[in-house]
Amino acid sequence: MVAGQSYRPTRRAARRVDTGSDLAHRCCGESNRLVDRWLEEGVRPVLVTTKIKDIHELAAELELVRRGRTVVQCHGVFDLLHIGHIRHFQQAKKSGEMLIVTVTPDRHVNKGPHRPVFTELLRAEAIAALDGVDYVAINKWPTAVEAIQLLRPDVYAKGSDYANASTDITGGISLERSAIEDIGGKLVFTDEIRFSSSALLNQHMSIFSDEVNDYLTKFRRMYSTADVTGFIDRARGVRALVVGDAIIDDYQYCETLGKSGKEPILAAQFVRSEKFVGGALAVANHIASCCADVRLVTMLGSDDSHEAFIRASLAPGVVPEFLTMAGAPTLIKRRFIETYPFQKLFEVYVMNEQAAQQKAHDLCAVLEQVVPEVDVVIAADYGHGMIGPAVVDVLCRTARCLAVNAQVNAGNHGFNTVSKYRRADFISLSEKEIRLEARNPSGDLRELVHRVAGALQCRQVLVTRGARGSLCYGRDEGFFETPGFALRTVDRVGAGDAVFAIGSVCAAVGAPIEVIGFIGNAVGSEAVGIVGNQRFIERAPLLKHIEALLKV
Template identity: 50%
Template structure:
């Protein structure tokens, strides 16, 4: 028997080894995450080995495991080591790509073995099993499906090694008893045909990574050493990018600056499906918010805004009003994210409220508008998403009773659906027909909270438009939030396959 760690090779090294030992022998390839090695995996490997002489198992690397921010539970090296300890396995490799397609082309197995759960391609969320099957046929091999007891690593991890508190575990168990993952995901799939317009300001979020080096000797200020810079397409650009991953038609109406527009950067970082309508605010740059960030902790130290937050002048406001009047009736859902920096004047807000078929609104509270940018600027909405502090500002009461305040805002604004996010306390969703539901938070790692609210309103508005059950809206909003806070800035948009896999994992 070969020692376990000597079985672990690079893909390129395996190709060389196979050239020497393969003559007259059949190669069988298995591929997967194998996050928690269990008896189902062992039987799968044993059945796969019966189809040939040499069994190679490739392991999905950590960076491509998209089952949620808390997965994989075990890092790639440990997963490979556990598999290599099995006598039935001849070689193990940590894959270098998201799927097995490239590996199949390099190793050219006679047999590619998958578990029976992959036999029905309609149930494969990624759609990659077809690509892998085509790759096997291209190298002269065949795909086979083993038949045995199927266990789920995710289910075993959730039941026996859950990282969630008791409240969350209880909620997920009850929710999963009431719905299947497809019951939930269907509302996101069905959003593909919706036409969505996003209205609001473009913001360039710039992260300047620094190393604090101490206090200056002459002034009571902190000195930092600059390391690097990263720019993100923020404001409604980020929201539109989330939406464009789920909907075929997403357009934006937004403001850039008359000078220092950063338009090339904006266009380059917009999803290609998005059709933009740009206006250029006079005597203004495109808004840039520069954060200075501790490089080690990813903790923000301070920020600097490059901004003209005066209201649009009358002429520009009239031009924008004409465009909105023409566009608004053509969309199923209009998402307005109001950052309170001067674009959305009283007249434009009235036009939006009068002409949008289904209006989803967030009025964001930030350092530049705190106390002035409240939701009651809008006379109506069909769906509102705010955080708890933004609701408190609307109610002018920092200690307001949550459900009473939500019901009050709903009545005042004739808004039947309101989502209030509460950070580590999850969210509360109100539907005038169904009442309230509380959903605990799913986030297990919070790397950066910036932009989480934009992601939440973007995708939860699609569900609210479809009148999804209240607990499904709350669930999807928190699944989205947990993915959004696990990435730095707007480095990644929310995408269907990782989100669907995350939902599947939560509901195991």
């Protein structure tokens, strides 16, 4: 086989690959569960080969065994070990006498929630089986920088894919170059036969359904990775304003004890609690990963404001302006959750809608001043009193580009529909919210979307449909359906906010609705794997996720 030549298996070989893929995923699932159990019990797994070391132990051992020998370090995910990796290791070792390989840990593999296919232990074991590799360690950090500083190799080797730093999506190669040069080492690039684990997995061992694979095949023919990521890159220069309800998501974890002895109610024992910023606060944090200039206008209560917690939880690029609701708390949505399995039992709202409505005049005055200064206004409208008719009028009248999510939830009883806005450039709603707006529970969804878009003079509409993906509509492009990419759902809270946030900035830079649907579903598949808003969508991992989905 020569460089650039593709491998096409026979039908029989393809069946073997498919069978092996199924077996690999079952084994990986068992391995993941075993590792999770080890971690919960505080047990350190036995390493199956003496080549595999804890990274700190390896640092100490290198001090003893290097004895003037040149140490070469390679680093990566190595999710599917292939001939390209083997040639890379062989050529790298020619730069020295001892080869160490550090492996990206599972928690820092930024290729989407469907990766890695193989756990960190299995990946390390596969590499350790190669004769030319002297030591293997699982990294503890997101990048190789800390590993380079700890292990202090003489040479750091990367594939020629990274020779042009400008094409590195994460920018990590520049940091790694600085790290190796700071310790007196050098960076070298190997130039061997090129393969891609992501491309091989996509072509021969895809873990997606036939529906998703067919969709991705068609999408790849229309858009390259650079086409799609280019819209996210372009968003860096967008000046964004988020307007909407500030929410604290309070998760109260407990263990159910059973029925109360005296009353027909469920009794539970408190275990722990955690809280996250939600609502417009979460939307602003998501957007800050893509836009350098993000402003936030929202309301906090004078009682139990949680302002210090909120300020500490906002992304560095978010500039907030808080209005104070007198005699009211900051809105809290408190959910009581059975710890294992992760199951929500019930929810309690702590809020005062009237206090928010009384601040409408002050809010309008702020918006009249701020809205003309930004490129896009993102109305994160949860229907809890902050965005009333007067505020809607200011937004519709003054925003250059207006993105709207009018959420229906238990706290607004279905009264918060998108028709309260007379115009919008982009709207993101769930199918339930579209049907409630149209007062039609079972009619043709496309017809309902077309009707809502016409009423709001809206150019682009994204309708989220849970596991079924999304339906997208563009006034000039028509309808597109995007299947769901999520393989595992942990918590749906906040997923719609993440899709709305990233979709809004993509719409603001002119992305086609089909691309917005693709990016939105990639974002959604990441968000449903996160408990609440424990963390937010980040630009670099999202770009790597998109790259992994589109590689062939």
